[in-house]
Amino acid sequence: MLTPPPNPLPIHREGESSEHALIETRDLVKAYGLLPVLRKINVQIQRGEFVALLGPNGSGKSTLLRQLAGLSKPTAGQILVGGWSLPDEADAVRAQIGLVSHKPLLYENLTARENLRFFAKLYGLAGDEREQRIDSLLKQVGLYKRGFDLVRTYSRGMLQRLSIARALLHEPDVLLFDEPYTGLDQDAATVLDDLLITAHESGRTIVMATHQLERARRLASRVVILSRGGVVYDDVMEHIARAQLAAIYSDATSMAAAR
Amino acid sequence: MKTSFLTVVVAIVAKDLRAELRSRELISAMVLFALLSILIFSFALELNRIAREEAVTGVLWVTVSFASILGLSRSLAMERDQGNLDAMLMAPVARQAVFFGKLVGNFIFALVVGLLLLPLMTVLYNKILVVPWLLLILILGTLGYTTVGTLLATMTVQTRSRETLLPILILPVALPVLLPAVRASTGILSGVPRAEWIDWPQILIVINVIYIVLSYLLFEYVIED
Numbered sequence: 236m237l238t239p240p241p242n243p244l245p246i247h248r249e250g251e252s253s254e255h256a257l258i259e260t261r262d263l264v265k266a267y268g269l270l271p272v273l274r275k276i277n278v279q280i281q282r283g284e285f286v287a288l289l290g291p292n293g294s295g296k297s298t299l300l301r302q303l304a305g306l307s308k309p310t311a312g313q314i315l316v317g318g319w320s321l322p323d324e325a326d327a328v329r330a331q332i333g334l335v336s337h338k339p340l341l342y343e344n345l346t347a348r349e350n351l352r353f354f355a356k357l358y359g360l361a362g363d364e365r366e367q368r369i370d371s372l373l374k375q376v377g378l379y380k381r382g383f384d385l386v387r388t389y390s391r392g393m394l395q396r397l398s399i400a401r402a403l404l405h406e407p408d409v410l411l412f413d414e415p416y417t418g419l420d421q422d423a424a425t426v427l428d429d430l431l432i433t434a435h436e437s438g439r440t441i442v443m444a445t446h447q448l449e450r451a452r453r454l455a456s457r458v459v460i461l462s463r464g465g466v467v468y469d470d471v472m473e474h475i476a477r478a479q480l481a482a483i484y485s486d487a488t489s490m491a492a493a494r
Numbered sequence: 495m496k497t498s499f500l501t502v503v504v505a506i507v508a509k510d511l512r513a514e515l516r517s518r519e520l521i522s523a524m525v526l527f528a529l530l531s532i533l534i535f536s537f538a539l540e541l542n543r544i545a546r547e548e549a550v551t552g553v554l555w556v557t558v559s560f561a562s563i564l565g566l567s568r569s570l571a572m573e574r575d576q577g578n579l580d581a582m583l584m585a586p587v588a589r590q591a592v593f594f595g596k597l598v599g600n601f602i603f604a605l606v607v608g609l610l611l612l613p614l615m616t617v618l619y620n621k622i623l624v625v626p627w628l629l630l631i632l633i634l635g636t637l638g639y640t641t642v643g644t645l646l647a648t649m650t651v652q653t654r655s656r657e658t659l660l661p662i663l664i665l666p667v668a669l670p671v672l673l674p675a676v677r678a679s680t681g682i683l684s685g686v687p688r689a690e691w692i693d694w695p696q697i698l699i700v701i702n703v704i705y706i707v708l709s710y711l712l713f714e715y716v717i718e719d
Contacts, residue, residue, distance in 0.1 A: 341576065345516075356501060
């Protein structure tokens, strides 16, 4: 069982965010040169939501996640996480966010423990607390016995589980997943499903970019569909039937292809 | 709250050294390249003993520069390709601490190559290179070169043509480091009075300070997406 985040964000500093959203984007624009990638994105995500971010390739999903993670500065607009503003208060936001990508974000010539220890140091963890956290996370993701093995000997599924352990080191409130199922076989995908469900049940807010509609339907509580850098659909999952989701997604893909 | 600057630098250096001691990916490529280079230069200059002795400092710095490019490019590519640079930048750490962590690692790898070259070139070029002043110049020159190199490698690693872009960018930008380093080395090895070459190490120190300060100020913009 994944442990819940111990220090919930001081959400909602007075006068900052609105509507009690944990994550909020206001007219968010990101452009590379003259090429707009995100066009006036307005999204509000409540604490504890599991948001599936769907959309065709190039729709802006990964860019949006990078913006929320503080890895990329907006061209215009505003991002608030727990009332903290990006990029001005990036350190406060980063301390509360964990990112899992389709890339492992791990060093293959280090062991799992050495990887976690390195990233734990970056988050200011030290001594017994750090070692206990590493032990606990390795157990939670089922890699305790392989903790002393080099990461380059890991399968794709094991890498992804270790990546989740890395993202949880500092016990973040928000977890961002960017195409986490890429390259996973069926068994590894099922294990990842379980870890995501557990992370969500432990109270974390999750935003996951994916192409897997069925999996998104099963796991997420809300769906946001992007196309050509804009939000074309945003609703709670229970309001949308399977066929309807597929149709909207197909429309978004066609719209992007017609560009 | 930000993790302390020194903690981050030490963690990154320790991580790089540990990974390199295990894989020897960077050092082995750099050392092999350096060995081949000095051998080829030695063969090319073999017939003319005087030319070989006079060219020794040029050969040393050309070899150190080119071997360092290999290491710099690979060192940053390893961070970028697996997304590790993003993972580091996700932590609440000073961006400059990430730069200095990478810089110290790159400096150590390049210096190891330079230190290995000194005794080898002493044998091949029949000129004693293991002298304290030359060691100091090697340290200063390598520091300046890897400072510029780490900054430029961080920039170029984000581009598709990074393998070709880094050598094209680094050599002109690092010229203010290489020039005094070569002039000081030549002065030391030629046995002329210290007064005739002592200005060059001082210039090298000033250029290093300028490059380190500039890199400190620019790194945040270089990694900005």
